[in-house]
Amino acid sequence: MSVWIEIILRTLGMLVLLFFAAKISGKKQVAQLSYFDYVTRITLGGVAAIMAVDVDMPYFYGVLVIVVWVGVTYLFDLIALKNKVVRDFIDGKGTVLIKDGKIMEDNLKKEQFTTDMLLKQLRTKNAFNVADVEFAVLEPTGELNVLLKPDRRPITLKDLNVKVPDESEPQTVIMDGKIFHEPLATIGLNPAWLRTELDKLGVALENVFLGQVDSNGQLTVDLYDDKIQVPEPVEMQLLLSSLKKCQADLELFALETEDEKVKQMFGKNAKKVDEVIRKVAPILQ
Incomplete structure (x- = not known):
């Protein structure tokens, strides 16, 4: 056998x-490897x-070395799953570098x-001032995880008491111009609905590189030709506008009528619609 053929076969x-x-x-991933995993892969x-x-x-x-090495590594991983002492020895433990804003x-x-x-690692976490950091831990993988102080954290919808589903x-549902029927069925839709939505956007199926349906049933598409601008879906914005108009009309009717009972009825229903608007606005906007 020629040497070059043998090298090709051995390589494969x-x-x-x-x-x-x-x-x-x-x-x-590479960034998640412990020292033990890193050494194993290099070897x-x-x-x-x-x-x-x-x-x-x-x-x-060579085959024997690799089989034995992988077998021992796999055995250590199994033991580490059930034994924290072994896990800490193999993977290491996190080290606190900042506590209560102090290094x-x-x-x-x-x-x-x-x-x-x-400081460089802190900047990657959008923490430019050490005093703003409540807690910072250097993980065994070399990644720095940072917890900002409460008054320095971004405001969330929960902080504003806004409930979202x-x-x-x-x-x-579309990839490379082809419809994926199983994902459509999973969310209770069908190809006819999909083609109707594509018609609303003025897009042909074969021109769609990727199409996705979010949890609100909204279709978004990415086309092969990036120069073509796809109009943004407006159904949800129109629904929100209709609700606001309905609420405004009810308040107007309440102001125009002189019948006290009718005024109270319009006012009461205007408040109900306003409550609905506040609940669905984060979704429809």
Whole structure:
């Protein structure tokens, strides 16, 4: 067998082996890897590279090294799932770098984390002033998680006592100009509804690169031709405008009538419509 053919076959074999090793090790991203995971991947990559090009080394030795290494790593992962001591030893623990707006200098030195590095990480979390930080933890992966003080956090709808319904994930109903029937059925819709919505937007199905339906039943599309402007859906805004007009009309009728009972009826219903508007406005706007 020619050397170059043997190298190709050995390379393909190592590629397949590393693929299954990666599948076994889970779906961790590079930024989520612990020191143990990082060392494991470097070692496996090094072994695979050597076995791919070193034709003098028995191929079985490389396969054996990878199988044993992955097996031991997988065993440690299983133990770590059920044992916190082992998990802390393998993955490490988070280190508090800021507490109550004060930098923990000893912990910075322990993690070999400079002040410049800390400030840089804080800026990525939109925290430009250390005094604004309630709590900052350096995770084992090297990521800094920051909790701002209550008066420095962005205002949420909950802070304003505005209740909004839970949202479900958008369903992709069109991809590459083709309708996906299963997601449509999942949200209780059909292709006829989809084609009607496309007609409202003035868009042909074959021109749609991606189409999604949100939890409110609103269709949004992305076209192949980015120069074409798709009009924004206006049904919800029109509904909100109609509700506001209805509320305004009821108040006007209450002012115009001289019958006290009728005035109270219009006024009472105007308040009810106003309550409805306040509840649905965050959704329809």
